[in-house]
Structure formats: C-alpha cells, structure tokens
Amino acid sequence: MRVLAAMSGGVDSAVAAARAVEAGHDVVGVHLALSRQPGTVRTGARGCCTIEDAMDARRAATMLGIPFYVWDFSERFQLDVVDDVVAEYAAGRTPNPCLRCNERIKFAALLERALALGFDAVATGHYASIVTDAAGNRELHRAAAWAKDQSYVLGVLTAEQLAHAMFPLGATPSKDEVRAEAARRGLTVAAKPDSHDICFIPDGDTRGWLAERVGAEEGAILDQSGARIGTHRGAHAFTVGQRRGLDVRVPAPDGRPRFVLEVRPRTNEVVVGPKAALAVAELAGSRISWAGLPLVDAAEGFDCDVQVRAHGDPVPATAAVRDGELVIRPDAPLDGVAPGQSAVLYRGTRVLGQCTIDRTISAVPARVE
Template identity: 60%
Template sequence: MRVLAALSGGVDSAVAAARAVDAGHDVVGVHMALSRNRDQFRTGSRGCCSIEDAGDARRAADVLGIPYYVWDLSERFEQTVVADFLAEYEAGRTPNPCVRCNEHIKFEALLDKGVALGFDAVCTGHYARVEIAEDGTRSLLRARDVAKDQSYVLAVMGPDRLARSMFPLGDVPSKEQVRAEAADRGLAVSAKPDSYDICFVADGDTQGFLRDRLGSRPGPVVDAEGAVVGEHDGAYAYTVGQRKGLALGRPAPDGRPRYVLEVQTSSNTVVVGAAELLTVRELDGDRAVWFDPAPEPSAWFGCSVQVRAHGTPVEARARRTAAPAPGSASEDGAHERVEVHLEDGLRGIAPGQSLVLFEGDRVVGQATVTASRR
C-alpha cells in the first residue's frame, strides 16, 4: 500500500513510520505545520509543532530512507481547531482540542488530501488498535498499553476514516519499548520528551490565552442560592469542576471548598457550590458518530463511558436517537444524539466534553456532551 506517515517530530510517529516501512508499504513522511508563529524550540515537553519538531521529523525520515514533505495546514488549523476552542469556551463549554484536531486535521484534512494524491492509508503514532473481522468490518479498540491508550481522542473519526488509518503502536506493551526500538533504529528522537498541554498554548496558560483572544469581561461569581461571593474577569475562563483560581471574597458557611457548578454565558455569571453538587447521573450528547456494528436506534444497551482522555470508564446504559439535543451546537438537525444513564454517577462533567462509549475494549461511538443532570 501507499502510506502517508504523519511525522510529528516525536518518537511515537517515527517508530510507527518505521514499522510501516518494515511491513513493506511504500511510505512517504509528512510533517503538518499547524502554526505560522511557531517558536524555534519547545519549552521542555510543552507544546509541539515547533521548528525543532519539523527538523526532528526530517531527520527521522532521512534515517528511514523515505521521502519527506512539510504541509502547511496552519490556516485550516486556525479556522477549525483554534476557532472551535475559542467559540466553545466563549459559549461556556469545555472543548477537547485534541479531539477536534484528530477530527478536522489528522483524519480529515491530512487523510482526505492523502487519498486525493493516491495514498491508501495514513499512518500515525497513536496508541490504539484496529481489529478486522472476517466480513471486513473494522473496529477501533483500546491499545494494549492502557496507560498510553488514545482511543478516546480517536473515536471522533468514525468508521469510514478508520478504514484508511494505521496505528502500528497499538500492540506495543509500553512506551519504554517504543523508545528502546527507536534507539536501536538510530532515531535521535528516542529520548525526546512527550509533548503535553494544548499545542497552541505552549506556555500552558490557557486562561491567559483565552483572555488575550476574548478580552476582559468582569462579572459575578455566585453560590448555588444566588448570593454574590466573588468576581471574575471572564466567565469563559472557567470550567465545571474547577476549584483553583476562583478568588472568592468570602468562604462557604460550612468552610468547605467550592467548585464551579455552572458557567452562565448569557448573564456572564459563574456559579459555585459544594462538591456533592458536581455529581451527575444523566448525560445528553450530540454530533454522535458510531462504529460498525452500530447499535439499533432507540434501544438501550449496556456499555462503559469515558469522558476524559485518561479518565476511568464507568458503567452505564445508553441509546442513540435521531433528534438533536436541546441547546445543541450542531450546525444542522441531521446529527444524531445519544442519551446516557450512569450507574454510579460522574463528577464535574462540562458541556463540550467528548464522551466515548465502549463495549469492553471496543469503541461503540462518540458524542459531544450537551447537557448533564443530577
């Protein structure tokens, strides 16, 4: 197969590309330039997409003996991932930019362009498995290394793009083995730190980034009874479940910590309260995508639900429906939704988060949280 290997400049993508070469595929490496104002160097393990990363990707391609290109996807990245990030926070929701990057950049812009150029598949260094049934149906499964599993952020891709995706690291038992393999292959990135935080907020100051882009918008912080207990500089900078940085003017009557319960963008108000008020038992999700075999519409089924990239799955019942959820951010009414009943509840779920449904290790589907109820 002709395979387009996404080379980020890190160790995972380099080893994944090497394994694709070993498998006999005709591999071409490509680095996605996602920012037009990239710093020359990363700060330790913060961020990615720097000029340093592009150079590391080129050197890895040279060692592997494969062609290498840089594709400028910065405008697409700004218009989709960054714009969505700002719009979601401004609307009082909490987005996951890695999910949107996989949706709009790695498995839309990159894959679609690759297919148009005659490539059969895209290869990435994500930790997830693809299982192919006798009838050709492909399933997305958790990685063997549960600690590195990335099926949560990949679930948004859906079955069609999964059919053109390769994840050679899915069966690797540990990241240490990947680093050892990279060193054995002579790849200089073998000891390079993993990137973390939001790639376009390389200093890790998400609130500062939002304030620079959205401006100062002072407003009240109130308790669950509506009494003003503090002030904020912009409701958009807060998320459900947040405890730190509230700067409350007076303590709670019982002296216990308070958490963000709700962000009311219409009134520019942040509502805080006790920890027990964060636990919810019902979730609504929109923009749902389903993997084959998809569950029957309207039929309840047992599953586990994960609402954070490295969160613990919890037991639940769910069903798919065709109508958009109330207050949905969907662009049209054709998107499916999902309803979820949590067996034991979850704490601090914010609209905008990605919820992923599993049956064992298999991804059933994914949706964006629109509402939660206690």
C-alpha cells in the same frame, strides 16, 4: 500498500513510520505545519508543530530512507481547531482540541489529500488498535498499554476513516519500549520529551491566551442561591468541576471547598457549590458519530461503558439515541461533567462511538447554601 506517515517530530510517530517501513509498505513521511507563526524551538515538553519539530521529523525520515514533505495546514487548523476552541470557551463550554484535531485535520483534511494522491492509508503514532471482525468490518479498540491508550481522542473516527487508518503502536506494551526501539534504530528523537497541554498554547497559559481572544471582563461568583460571594476576572477561565483560582470571600456554611458548577457566558457569571453538586446522573449530546458500523440497537438502548475524559476511567452505563441526541445514564454518578466535553462509549476494549455533551442532569437536587 502506499502509506502516508504523519510525522510530528516526536518519538511515537517516528517509530510508527519505521514499523510501517519494516512491514514492507511504500511509505512517505509528512509533517503538518499547523501554526502560522511556528516557534523556532520548543519550550521544554510543551507544544509541538515548531520548526524544531519539523527538523526532527525530517531527520527521522532521512534515517528511515523515505521521502519527506512538509504540508501547510495552518489555515485549516486555525479555522477547524483553534477558532472552534475559542468559540466553545466563549460559549461557556469545555472543548477537547486533540479530539477536534484528529477529527478535522489528521483524519479529514490529511486523509482526504492522502487518498486523492493515491495513498491507501495514513499511519500515526497514536496508541490505539484496529481489529477486523469476521465480516471484514474494522473496529477501533484500546491500545495494549491502557496507561498510554489514546482511543478516547480517536473516538470521532468514522467507519470510512478507520478503513484507511493505521496505528502501528497499538500492541506496544509500554512507552519505554518505543523509546528503546527508537534508540536501537538510531533515531535522534528517542529521548525527546513528550508534548503535553494544548499544542498551540506552548507556554501553557490557557487563561491568558483566552483572555486575549475572548476578553477578560470582571464578573460575579454566585452560590446556588444566586447570592454574590466573590469576583472573577473572566468566566471563560473556568470549567465545571474546577476548584482552584476561585476568589470566594464568603466561606461555605460547612467550611468545605466550593467547586464550579456552571459557567454563564452571557451574564459573565460563575456558579459554585459543594462537591456533591457535581454528581451527574444523566448526560446527553449531539454531533454523534460511530467508530465503525452504527449500532442496530441504538434507538432501543444498549449497555456500554462511558468515558468523559482522555485519561478518565470508564464507567458502566446505558445509552440510547433519542430525538437526535445520544442520552447516557451511568450506573454510578459522574463528577464534574462539562458541556463541550466528549462522551466516548466502549464495549470492552472496543470504541462504539461518541457525542459532544450538550447538557447534564444532576444526581442530587439543587439546594440553597
């Protein structure tokens, strides 16, 4: 099988490519240049897509004896991921850039080009598994190592994309084993730190980055009654459930901390209140996709587990598609769910599908502080 291995310059993608070669596939490595102005070196473990990362990927490909190319996807990445992130924050929503990158870049733009060039599959270093059922349909499942599981950010993949996806690390029990394997293979990235945070904000200053693109106009912090109790320096810097960074000058009646309950970009206001007010009894969203075959009982309702953060815990729930929305009711309230996040549904280890959250219904009635 002809396999295009997406090589980020990290240890996971290098070992994934190595395993694809070892399995006897005809493998070609490719590094995606996603930044229009890539940095020369990484800042510790922050970011990716630097010139250094491209060089690390090239060295790994050379060690594996496979052809290697760098493809410039910076324009597509800017339009489909970076601009989307800015627009979502400007609208008072909380996006997941990694999920959008997988959806629109790695398994849309990259896969489209790979198929056009005659490749059968794209291999990545994600920790997730693909299982083929008795009828030959492919399903997306959690990785063996739940601590490293990345199925949440892959929940947007469709049946067609899963048909051409390969995740060689899915059954690996730990990241330590991957690093040890890389060292045995002589790959220089064996001890390279993992990247974290938003890759296109390498210094980690998301608030400052957004201020340059969305603006940072002073506005009001309101309590649930609508009374002004503080001031902020830009509503875009806040997300539902946030506690730190609030300039609140009026103590709560019970003396307890306040949390962000709502972000209002049109009026540049942030509403805060007690932690109990973060509890969500129902959430609903659009942009629905199924990771494999759509569920036949989607309209009638079905049991599942819902996960609303990449490293969050799944919660038992019921869900149904109604009037173009995926409506989800967790058995126990969820805390701090923000519009713009993705709700990924599971049944056991299997990913069923996902939606982008548009609205929520509180589990407790609003009260005046």
